[in-house]
Amino acid sequence: MTPTLIGRLQTRVFLIVVIGSIWTAIITPVLPGMGLLGETYAVTFAILGVVGVGGLLWELPYHAIQQFRWEKDWPTALGLLTAINEGLLAWFIVDLGFAPGIEAGGVPLPAFLIHFLTTWIVIFLFANGPLRVPALRHRYRGGRLV
Amino acid sequence: MSDLPPQPDRRTIHTGGPVHAGNAQPPPPAAPGPPPPPTAAVPGGTGDLTDALITSSTWADEQVAAAGIPVIDVPLLSVGGGVGSFVLADFLRVAGLPTSHMHVLGQAQTPWETYQYLTTVSQIPAQERLRSDSGSTPDNIWGFPSYAVREAFSARKITDFIAPLFQVAAEPLLTDYYTPRAGQVFDAMAKEADRIGWWDMVSRGQVRMTRKRVGGGYFTILTPPEGASTTKRIAYRSSYVHAAVGYPGVKFLPDLQAYRQKYDDYSRVVNAYEPHEHVYQELRKRPGTVIVRGSGIVGSRILQRLMDDRELHGAQTTIIHLFRTFVDGPQGDSIFMRRPGADGFAYQGFNFPKAAWGGQLKKRLEKLDPEGRKALIRVMGGTNTPKRKLWQQQIAHAVEQGYYRTFVGTVDDVYPGDDNTIVTRIAAKDGVLELPANFIIDATGLEADIGEHRYLNDLLTHAGAGRNAVGRLDVEPNFEVRGTRNGDGRLYATGSATLGGYYAGVDSFLGLQYAALQIHDDLARQKFVRKLRPLNSTLQWWKWALNRKVKP
Numbered sequence: 001m002t003p004t005l006i007g008r009l010q011t012r013v014f015l016i017v018v019i020g021s022i023w024t025a026i027i028t029p030v031l032p033g034m035g036l037l038g039e040t041y042a043v044t045f046a047i048l049g050v051v052g053v054g055g056l057l058w059e060l061p062y063h064a065i066q067q068f069r070w071e072k073d074w075p076t077a078l079g080l081l082t083a084i085n086e087g088l089l090a091w092f093i094v095d096l097g098f099a100p101g102i103e104a105g106g107v108p109l110p111a112f113l114i115h116f117l118t119t120w121i122v123i124f125l126f127a128n129g130p131l132r133v134p135a136l137r138h139r140y141r142g143g144r145l146v
Numbered sequence: 147m148s149d150l151p152p153q154p155d156r157r158t159i160h161t162g163g164p165v166h167a168g169n170a171q172p173p174p175p176a177a178p179g180p181p182p183p184p185t186a187a188v189p190g191g192t193g194d195l196t197d198a199l200i201t202s203s204t205w206a207d208e209q210v211a212a213a214g215i216p217v218i219d220v221p222l223l224s225v226g227g228g229v230g231s232f233v234l235a236d237f238l239r240v241a242g243l244p245t246s247h248m249h250v251l252g253q254a255q256t257p258w259e260t261y262q263y264l265t266t267v268s269q270i271p272a273q274e275r276l277r278s279d280s281g282s283t284p285d286n287i288w289g290f291p292s293y294a295v296r297e298a299f300s301a302r303k304i305t306d307f308i309a310p311l312f313q314v315a316a317e318p319l320l321t322d323y324y325t326p327r328a329g330q331v332f333d334a335m336a337k338e339a340d341r342i343g344w345w346d347m348v349s350r351g352q353v354r355m356t357r358k359r360v361g362g363g364y365f366t367i368l369t370p371p372e373g374a375s376t377t378k379r380i381a382y383r384s385s386y387v388h389a390a391v392g393y394p395g396v397k398f399l400p401d402l403q404a405y406r407q408k409y410d411d412y413s414r415v416v417n418a419y420e421p422h423e424h425v426y427q428e429l430r431k432r433p434g435t436v437i438v439r440g441s442g443i444v445g446s447r448i449l450q451r452l453m454d455d456r457e458l459h460g461a462q463t464t465i466i467h468l469f470r471t472f473v474d475g476p477q478g479d480s481i482f483m484r485r486p487g488a489d490g491f492a493y494q495g496f497n498f499p500k501a502a503w504g505g506q507l508k509k510r511l512e513k514l515d516p517e518g519r520k521a522l523i524r525v526m527g528g529t530n531t532p533k534r535k536l537w538q539q540q541i542a543h544a545v546e547q548g549y550y551r552t553f554v555g556t557v558d559d560v561y562p563g564d565d566n567t568i569v570t571r572i573a574a575k576d577g578v579l580e581l582p583a584n585f586i587i588d589a590t591g592l593e594a595d596i597g598e599h600r601y602l603n604d605l606l607t608h609a610g611a612g613r614n615a616v617g618r619l620d621v622e623p624n625f626e627v628r629g630t631r632n633g634d635g636r637l638y639a640t641g642s643a644t645l646g647g648y649y650a651g652v653d654s655f656l657g658l659q660y661a662a663l664q665i666h667d668d669l670a671r672q673k674f675v676r677k678l679r680p681l682n683s684t685l686q687w688w689k690w691a692l693n694r695k696v697k698p
Contacts, residue, residue, distance in 0.1 A: 001505075002500050002501040002505025068481060070486060076317065077315055132288045134681075136680075139281070140508070140660050
């Protein structure tokens with residue numbers, strides 16, 4: 001991908017809000033070690049929010065790193081590798097109780113991992129292909145959707 | 147017929163009679179289908195261009211009729227018939243334009259014929275890989291599924307399934323950029339051509355000129371193959387013209403051109419873009435020395451072929467690689483704009499940095515003035531080649547074995563030497579050197595001036611087209627050729643002829659797709675075709691995926 005900063009931010013919001021939400025709605029009922037479904041949904045969507053807001057901030061250093069690349073691109077593999085730093089930060093925020101509506105230690109690690117990683121992979125796969133189908137102009141506009 | 151675009155109501159049925167002057171829109175055929183037969187030539191005319199037509203920049207319907215040239219009406223005419231025409235046709239057909247509303251003129255049998263010819267002679271046969279991104283798909287307007295994904299899913303072995311996917315996911319950090327095999331692209335285009343009804347939209351022949359029409363729109367003159375028409379010329383009357391004629395021509399290095407002409411030697415001094423298989427065959431038969439000029443992608447291809455022949459067929463070729471500029475390290479003063487380089491080559495994956503096609507470099511280019519664009523295009527482009535592992539290994543091995551040597555200098559003269567050799571005399575850093583060789587291959591990939599292309603030259607002379615700062619056709623951001631608008635008629639151009647405008651990668655699959663999208667958007671603004679938006683784009687993608695034919 002060859003994102004511009006505004007394109008990064010717009011794409012991130014779209015992917016988290018649309019694709020992330022759909023996937024979270026699907027995966028939440030099967031997460032292990034969670035409580036009542038209604039409460040679990042509140043927790044998983046709060047996590048999605050943490051990942052989304054955190055992601056918008058993460059885009060800034062990514063954009064800065066991109067400036068050192070001659071091609072001014074963002075290689076596909078980085079879209080997967082950044083799951084590590086973003087996942088770690090999101091986990092600490094969730095586990096230490098900084099996420100809205102989630103108490104410290106309130107989410108078992110396996111449930112977090114399954115939710116976070118599957119969401120990440122679904123978003124990654126969607127962003128690297130199917131997104132171009134409805135958003136025909138996305139790839140020419142640095143990832144800008146509007 | 148829900149896919150059909152709303153039709154401008156100013157269209158009228160063409161009955162074959164002259165169109166009234168002042169009718170801003172040349173009338174298109176009324177119903178979908180192949181273009182109607184030409185209107186009958188007026189008795190007395192010869193069916194050929196008259197002096198009056200040749201010298202006049204604007205033609206009236208009566209003038210054309212008086213010359214006895216039959217007229218075919220079609221709303222949009224694409225001149226070229228190559229990949230550029232095909233990609234625009236694909237966009238417009240997918241957007242719902244009937245085949246009767248667009249016609250294509252060109253000499254090639256297939257849209258990829260010329261491209262295939264050039265890639266084959268420059269050492270990319272069908273099974274070899276192009277220098278084109280996985281998502282640059284001239285057979286698919288969306289770029290999804292990409293060629294890497296398609297290659298994976300057509301694999302018979304699990305390793306062949308994983309390899310392209312891993313490569314495209316890890317590029318360029320761990321692997322070379324994934325690039326499709328030439329044959330895969332041609333096969334895919336053939337399938338899409340069938341799907342969109344391409345073959346019904348094409349007429350063969352040489353396009354001589356496009357001139358403005360009194361009252362709006364354009365006349366385009368086709369010289370059909372002999373025997374295909376009762377008259378020497380056929381005129382196409384259209385509101386829109388799309389010029390996608392490809393390279394104006396191959397340009398030789400002046401010193402090599404001079405040698406060829408002076409000594410009438412066209413077989414030992416060759417251009418990479420002309421057939422030169424005999425060079426490799428000769429070098430396989432007996433040891434020889436070849437000088438390669440040029441350090442771009444074509445140079446890399448030629449080197450690979452020469453080294454492959456040594457490794458696989460026992461050739462004993464010595465390669466002298468002659469550089470005018472030797473890149474010995476990264477280029478660029480700013481750490482934010484520094485291109486990798488080494489061993490003589492400037493390295494980048496494609497002919498421009500990736501973001502020139504759709505990222506921050508594209509955005510930057512759009513905002514510059516003409517001189518600024520020229521400068522940025524020079525920085526981003528110029529002579530460069532991808533850093534591929536195979537090529538690195540081959541050259542390292544050849545240097546070690548002593549059969550690949552590099553020289554840097556400017557060529558003073560090229561002349562015949564002893565023992566049937568050709569001597570290249572260069573002014574190098576350490577003085578004058580004489581380099582004898584059995585063959586010289588010009589792989590600089592220079593392009594001729596657009597003025598040398600007869601059709602483009604006519605646009606410059608008569609249709610109001612001008613040149614940009616780089617000397618090519620001056621186009622708007624939407625690829626309309628500046629100065630050529632005529633009433634409601636518009637003339638667009640895409641491809642190599644438009645380099646120097648607001649978009650750098652015009653001469654690439656993705657660049658042609660971008661340009662076609664811009665033209666589609668402009669035509670949609672004029673209500674000529676329905677605009678592709680998320681919903682109809684998705685519906686049309688499903689039809690593509692299911693290989694459903696687009697309605698005629």
